[in-house]
Amino acid sequence: FCSSLGTMASHRTLSRLSSHRAVAIRRLTRSFSSQAPRLDEEDQEFKHPQEFVKKQFEPGEWDPFGKDPLFKPPFKSRAKIMSAEDYATRPLVGFEEEFDSLRDAMVTLTWLDAGDCDKIYGAYLEIMSKSTGKKTSHEYVMRLLASKYNLTAQRVAAIVQLAHREDQHRKSGKKIWYGAQEYVDAKVKEHIRTAYSEYGEVDPQEFVEDPMGVTGMGDPETLSGSMLEINDLVDVDGILKDTLVREHKETRLKIDGHIYKEDVDDNKLHINLSKETQQLMEKARSFSNTEESERRGDLKPAPGSHPRRNRWKYVAHTVNTREAKKNKKKFYLKKEITDDILVEQDGDLRVATVAEVKETCWKPKRNFQEFTFQDVKAAWLERTLRGETGGWGRQEAPKKEEEPVMEAAAAEEGDVSEEKEASEEATEEESSEEAVSTEEAADEESTKESSDVDVAEGDSDDKKE
Secondary structure (H helix, E strand, O other), X not given: OHHHHHHHHXXXXXXXXXXXXXXXXXXXXXXXXXXXXXXXXXOOOOOOOOOOOOOOOOOOEOOOOOOOOOOEXXXXXXXXXXXXXXXXXXXXXXXXXXXXXXXXXXXXXXXXXXXXXXXXHHHHHHHHHHOOOOOOOHHHHXXXXXXXXXXXXXXXXXXXXXXHHHHHHHHOOOOOOXXXXXXXXXXXXXXXXXXXXXXXXXXXXXXXXXXXXXXXXOOHHHOOOOOOOOOOOOOHHHHHHHXXXXXXXXXXXXXXXXXXXXXXXHHHOEOOXXXXXXXXXXXXXXXXXXXHHHOOOOOOOOOOOOOOOOOOOEEEEOOOHHHHHHOOOXXXXXXXXXXXXXXXXXXXXXXXXXXXXXXXOOOOOOOHHHHHOHHHHHHHHXXXXXXXXXXXXXOOOOOOOHHHHHHHHHHHHHHHHHHHHHHXXXXXXXXXXXXXHHHHHHHHHXXXXXXXXXXXXXXXXXXXX
């Protein structure tokens, strides 16, 4: 029992030492990574196979699957937080239920307000407007804006898409509640300032992406439970430095060699066909030509018959079953989009386009970033390829709906003025009638007085007589 306790204690001590050793190594790694050299010590001019790529991006944080070295930008903020390695190796048991500060909790309270979103959307419109008539790539533009504003490309795509929908919403004449958005922005920022003032920490004052270490899992390289004995004569620091230089060069090569997806109309882009599928199409066309030649040419539609409605669109995927059986047990890379898909409509057999394939069950795996900005990208293609206006860019509210309102207001004002004039005329007529009646009454009174005077004079004469 005592020996087992001693063994357990030794294992705990070794695990603690290994964790501290890992933390020390990661700190050394960070110090070396900040001084990591570029791909070439000589300032070599950056060249990319795609002509619209002009900027050379710096490596950021990798995604959890280790495929994208620009998944998240480097953490840059006025607010200080604990490192991912220290947060992952923190004591999991303590006497308190809460963290002492936002820094210890590795929490950054930030908010992206409407003003910042409008700046990002304005920068997107400016970049795309300058590249009219040239090859463009929304994927590259989103990554360019993400590097400029220290955001993820996925978040920039969402901001641009929402701003585009807001413009179309404004164009339709619907009301947008800007006052509510301003109120929410002000209240959230006030809450953030209050929270940081309570802890006595510095407010970031701008939106910041969370680093990859907020999950508390730490670096996958430090999660291994195995241990390796190293002789003291081995230069561990030198090995780590060489490894970081090599990884930095490989990351830079991966970023610089990335081929961005260009903006192409999927309705004009056809898929690939195999040799067997091409032979199948030739046979089908030959059969259709034979049937057309055998038909009677004097057949005409009956008088008064309605025009023929559009037929259904049929889609077929041709598969070579023999080759499929051979490759069933073999490992092969799945293609981005399925080949050998045919479309038949109104008697015409043709190759399917990429847009048609995306509407079938053989559609390719969804690219989340392309799916996010698909509406604004489609509007841009409609503008550049077909010359459509009003579907992309800044849109103003229609003024046609305001004119009837103004006319109605003017009509109401005219009716009111007419009523006032009529009332004034009526009052004038009434006053004139009253004046006439008063004059007539005065005349009658004067005649009565004159008659009374005459009668009085006659009486006096009679008395005298």
